[in-house]
Amino acid sequence: MADTSLAEQRIIRDRVSCWESKNDSKAPLTSDQRDVIHEISVIATHRRFPTDLPEEDGPSITPLRGTQLDKISGEHTSLDSFMTDTKLPEGNKIENAQQFFSWFAELEESLDQEDHGLYRQYTEGLGQYRQQCSSVLEEVSSTLEYLRQLQEQYVHVSTKTNALHDECEHLLAEQTRLMDLAENISNKLSYFNELDSISTKLNRHTLSVTSETFIPLLSRMDECILYLKSNPRYKECEVYLARFRQCLSRALNLIKGHINNILVTATQNVQPKKEDIPNMTDNAFTLFYGKFRTNAPRVKALTEQLEIRTEKDNEYQNALTDCHNLYFSQREILLGPSISTTISDLASKHVRDHCALMRSGCAFMVHVCEDEYQLFFNFFAKPTPLLEGITENKSERCTRFTLFDSATELAAFESVCHQMLMDVQERLVYRTYIYIRSDILEYRAAAGDLAYPEKLEMMEKTTFQGLSQEALQACIVSLKNAKDGIIKRKQSTLDGELFLIKHLLILREQIAPFQADFSIRETHLDFSRFKDLAGLKDGNLGLHSIGTPQVTELFVDSKRDVDQQLKITCEDFIHHVTDIFTSPLQSFMSRANIVINMQKDQDVSAATKKNITLRSQPFAVPEKLHDVAAETYRLMKTKLPQSSLFLVVVVVGVEVGLAVAVALAASLAAVVKLVVVVVVVVVVVVVVITVMVIIKVVLQVVVTVVVVIAAAATAEVQRSMSLYLANRDTESILFRPVKSNVQAQFGKLLELLEAEYSEEDRLIVACPSQEQVNLLLSATPRKAEK
Incomplete structure (x- = not known):
């Protein structure tokens, strides 16, 4: 301690x-x-003087000697009281030195205690504070220990709580998963559970196909069948799928039975009696179509549902086919006797005139087919595929007849074809004569048509010139807008430019006969110098200094504008066609010129120039340049016509008689189209087959010629020019600069090859010579036709 x-x-x-x-x-x-x-x-x-001594004593006490002590002891002084107050030895006497020293030590100790009492008290207080602080520290330590224990307990509880929370989340997730699984199972089982409900509804005698619940029932069956088809791995899936198909077949049988009852009832209601058939010409259309069409809405409501679902299941397609057969069978029952009677009457009426028989039969057939076509789409929304089978069957038979290639085999059809050709020519000549007589010879001019010379004096020349100038300007703007619309619609700049060139040429030709002055003088006042007049401080001074407005005269010549616009458009067309022919070559030449200019640049060092060579560039190696030249040459061959194909056309045309074949094809095209439309009139189809065979043989030569001509029409640019311009001289004039530009591009390429490439590289490139390019460009349509 x-x-x-x-x-x-x-x-x-x-x-x-x-x-x-x-x-x-x-x-x-x-x-x-x-x-x-x-x-x-x-x-x-x-x-400090001791407190127990009297204040009246001297300020100090002199040391006591033995003699003085004896002197003082006999006197009655205040020292006696002091001695008395102090703890003296027994008897209040000091008899020896030991007693004195003891007394003095006690006295000194008491004085020390009195002197240091405050300090001792302070020390004791500090000790108490220290004990209190120690106790506080002990309490703090115990508190910290409690807090540590509390923290440990908190961590333990927190860990338990987190574990509980995680477990709860896991249980919730598991619960959610199980609920989703249960819901998923329930959704999947719903398709299987629907079987009993659907079977119960179909077994009810009160179920009607026209009720509001029948179509949703079909939709639900479609969903169930589609689901079972997409999930064949489920247990007993095939069993349920078969039962659903049975239910679907039962529902479709209800639909077919309902439609059959409607059609049979409608046929019985409108079918005439046998004795009334010869006298029913007037009301035949009303009976066969008007009354029969009244039942269409009830049938179409069901057939539309079948047509919508044909792609979902073959059962619907089969049911729709059965409905078509039911419809056609009833129409055959209803129309068969009437059509047979009509054909017999036509045959007896035109016994010797086969052409008249053909015309009358075709006219009758067209009316019947049109009426049946309209009636069919009152009952059904989509066309029937039965026509495809009839067309293929007749096409196959016609193909068999085309196998007769020899003259002996075709001799049987010569007279018939010749008679039909003569009939067509006779009709064309007759219609031309009628037109000349009615619209030219017997034309009755109105009063306005004969208002001469008033028409020529309707306005002054200056007024006409002003109006014509404005009209020409408007025409140019309208044509330019039309050109932009064609380019936007067709995504073809070539068509737009040719359209503008064609109509500008037409516009120039139209204004040539008037011999009018299309130039006008327009006077304008220029007030641009008056803009700063308001900013001048002295207005009068500024007005005098500026003076009068400047007069500007402009001469506007619309005819010259037409020529200028035509020139600009032709130049654009020439550049565009040149780009079409030589776009790969132009791209290469532009990149090659950059490299050549770098070689000629004075700022580039000699070492750099030595390393920069055209042949070393990746895009200019001989193999790449060969591809560029071949691609450009291929484009030219594709876009330009080949004269050999035109020669083939001429040869074939001479051999087969192109003019006769084309005229015959034009006259019989309408008949062929009408024959293909036949759907239900079986008896008339037999007559048409013969006609189709005849036409097929005659048109075989025409088809051959057309195929050859189509093969020759691969020249896109020349075809477009011929289509729009229709003038060989104009085409030649317009194509001549294109030819020069293409030759110039190939000339530049040949010069570049001579300067930058070796003989071996030029062999690899295999660039066409100027003679080859000139020969290819010289195959113009004019030369081809010759």
Whole structure:
């Protein structure tokens, strides 16, 4: 304990010594505080007089000697009281030195105690504080221990809570998964459970196909069948699928039975009696079509549902086919006797005139087919595929007849074809004569048509010139807008430019006969110098200095504008066609010129120029340049016509008689189209087959010629020019600059090959010579036709 107190005192002294340290003072004092401390220290050096001594005694006590003590002991002084008050030895006498020393030690001790009492009290108070602080520290330590335990408990509880939370989340997720699984299973089972419900509804005698619940029932069956088809791995899936198909077949049988009842009833209601058939010409259309059409809405409501679902299942397609057969069978029952009677009447009426028989039969057939076509789409929304079978069958039979290639085999059809050709020519000549007589010879001119010379004097020349100038300007703007619309619609600049060239040429030709002056003088006043007049401080001075407005005269010549616009459009067309022919070559030449210009640049060093060569560039190696030349040459061959194909056309035309074949094909095209439309009139089809065979043989030569001509029409640019311009001289004039540009591009390429490439590289490139390019470009349509 003593060592501990000494150590603590040493620590206290060290800390106290740091209070006024010069380097790191813990409690620095001001000068006033230092003066007060000095005064207190001076006062503290003087020992305070003991409180138990009387104040009237002298200020000090002289040391007692043995003689003085004897003298004083006999006197009655205040010292006696002092001696009395103090604890003297027994008898209040000091008899020897030992007693004196003991008494003096006690006295000194009491004085010390009195002198240091305050300090002791302070020390005791500090001790108490220390004990309190110790107790507080102990409480704090216990509190910290409690907090540590509380923290451990909190961590434990938190861990438990988190684990519980995670477990709850896991259970919720598992619950959600199980609920989703249960719902998924329930949704999947719903398709299987629908079987009993659907079967029950179909077994009801009160179920009607026209009720509101029947169509949703079909939709639900379609969903179930589609689901079972897409999930064949489910247990008993095939069994349920078969049962659903049975239910679907039962529902479709109800639909077919309902439609059959409607059609049979309608046929029985409108079918005439046998004795009334010869006299029913007037009301035949009303009976066969008007009354029969009244039942269409009830049938079409069901057939539309079948047509919508034909792609879902073959059962619907089969049911729709059965409905078509039911419809056609009833129409055959209804129309068969009437058509047979009509054909017999036509045959007896035109016994010797086969052409008249053909015309009358075709006319009758067209009316019947049109009426049946309209009636069919009153009952059904989509066309029937039965026509495809009839067409294929008749096409196959016609193909068999075309196998007769020899003259002997075709001799049987010569007279018939010749008679038909003569009939067509006769009709064409007759219609031409009728037109000449009615619209030319017997034309009755109105009063306005004969208003001459008033028409020629309707307005003054200056007024006409002003209007014509505005009309020409409007026409040019309208044509340019139309050109932009064609380019936007067709995505073809070539068509737009040719359209504008064609109509500008037409416009120039139209205004040539008028011989009018299309130029006008327009006068304008230029007020541009008056803009800054308001900013001048002296308005009068500014007005005088500026003067009068400047007069500007402009001459506007619309005819010259037409020529200028035509020139610009032709130049654009020439550049565009040149780009079409030589776009790969132009792209290569532009890149090659960049490399050549770098070689000629004075700022580039000699070493760099030596490394920069055209042949070393990746895009200019001989193999790549060969591809560029071949692609350009291919484009030219594709876009330009080949004269050999035109020669083939001419040869074939001479051999087969192109003019006769084309005329015959034009006259019989309408008949062929009408024959293909036949659907239900079986008896008339037999007559048409013969006609189709005849036409097929005659048109075989025409087809051959057309195929050859189509093969020759691969020249896109020349075809477009011929289609729009229709003038060989204009085409030749317009194509001549294109030819020059293409030749110039190939000439530049040949010069580049001579300058930059070796003989071996030129062989690899295989660039066409100028003669080859000229020969290819010279195959114009005019030369081809010759």
